[in-house]
Amino acid sequence: MSLLGLATAVPPHILDQEVVLAEARARFEPIFPQFGQLAAVFRNAGIMRRHSACDLGWFRKPQDWASRTACYLDAGTELFRDAAAEALGRAGLRPEAIDTVVTVSSTGIATPSLEARAHRELGLRPDVRRVPVFGLGCAGGASGLSLAMRLAAADPGSNVLLVAVELCTLAFRADEISKSNIVATALFGDGAAAAVLRAGEGPALCILERSGEHLWPDTLDIMGWNIDPVGFSAIFSKSIPDLVAAKLRPAAEAFLAAGAMTLSDIDRHVFHPGGAKVVEALEGAFDLPPGSLRHERAVLRAYGNMSAPTVLFVLERALAEGRGGRGLLAALGPGFTASFLTFRTDVG
CATH class of the missing domain: 3.40.47.10 (Thiolase/Chalcone synthase)
Structure with missing residues (x-):
């Protein structure tokens, strides 16, 4: 299976880890006595900065399913398009050459799914086969490649586009007092990656x-x-x-x-x-x-x-x-x- 192109994309807002720690401390320390013991995870996680679909002001306001989903649809579609277009360019393929699209995402719910929303602007064919996948989490990049490999092998000569899009920061919960929420606040960022595959050996990454x-x-x-x-x-x-x-x-x-x-x-x-x-x-x-x-x-x-x-x-x-x-x-x-x-x- 040839990997013809691979590209990554991130949203525009940068979250400095020290700034996020200060925000988290102001938010949680007055109401969560154990926060001081958990705060070390921000400095021990090996992270200096992260990218986010939303700026800090968004996180300071109350959010619900509707606002989180609105951000997921807008930013997720844009990241999908940017990563996919760059991967196609690196593979030397036009969007209409893609026969199957595999979309991996577990941080939002979209129906129609992200590849349908990006379809017109990206320039995919009307008869492109769509395979949206939810629930793989952190394994999704590897499992998505595996699925794309099997789909390409089932149709030799076809081109398969895999796009993994995650907006993990949308899961930040100012209302939840738990160790898991603090760890997630210290670790998660937003990004996307895309790969183009074709069955058979030949010039490839x-x-x-x-x-x-x-x-x-x-x-x-x-x-x-x-x-x-x-x-x-x-x-x-x-x-x-x-x-x-x-x-x-x-x-x-x-x-x-x-x-x-x-x-x-x-x-x-x-x-x-x-x-x-x-x-x-x-x-x-x-x-x-x-x-x-x-x-x-x-x-x-x-x-x-x-x-x-x-x-x-x-x-x-x-x-x-x-x-x-x-x-x-x-x-x-x-x-x-x-x-x-x-x-x-x-x-x-």
């Missing part, structure tokens, strides 16, 4: 080889959304770094073994950087030298955790290095699920 997933039983409560009349609110019920350290490597080894590979066949790693402690846990779990996941740290520092698109931001930087060899891409998300794929860059 890389060749996508195999994909797979691993779902752990009895883990529904680890990560996800609560939904109430005000909006989404984040669920983080267990230590995700501890889960990464204990469970991700065996799942990755099983995935590789199914393709007659081992970790010794992997020359580079591309991970979803959920936070600084998650990145450290990944290095430990895969016996990587401390500090070796520099692209993951760079993306986290500049953009925060954007959920689904984040791993594609990391992949974009990794491919820009121009190194050959085989890579393992992995991301974790609600389910609790790991999504994997392997790719090669020693191609034309």
Whole structure:
């Protein structure tokens, strides 16, 4: 499977992490006695700034489903269009060359979905096949690539456009007093990424080889959304770094073994950087030298955790290095699920 083009996009508003901490302190400290103990997450998350669809003034006002959805539809459609247009340009394709569009998003509800809203302005064909996907969360970039690969393989010669759009900051809840809400406030940013795929080898950014997933039983409560009349609110019920350290490597080894590979066949790693402690846990779990996941740290520092698109931001930087060899891409998300794929860059 050839990856022909890959691009990323972010909304215009920049949230400096120190400014966000000051805002959160003013909002939560008077009503949440434990805030002082949790405030360290803002400085320990490895994040300097994030991008947001809305400015700080928006977050200072009461918001509900209607206002959150209005922002999601406007900003999400714009991000979809910008990321998709750039990926198509890098692939050297016109929008009308796209046969199937896969849209991955878990931070808003849109019916018609985002690809339909961007359809006319982007210039997609009237008969383009649409596959909107909801609920993959932080695994969505990897799982979306996997789905796009299967759809392209089912129709050789067709072009598949994957777009992952997440506006995580819209889930900020000034009314919710919980550790999960504070952690989400410290971690989440907004962004989008798009990729263009076609079955068959040839000139490409890389060749996508195999994909797979691993779902752990009895883990529904680890990560996800609560939904109430005000909006989404984040669920983080267990230590995700501890889960990464204990469970991700065996799942990755099983995935590789199914393709007659081992970790010794992997020359580079591309991970979803959920936070600084998650990145450290990944290095430990895969016996990587401390500090070796520099692209993951760079993306986290500049953009925060954007959920689904984040791993594609990391992949974009990794491919820009121009190194050959085989890579393992992995991301974790609600389910609790790991999504994997392997790719090669020693191609034309």
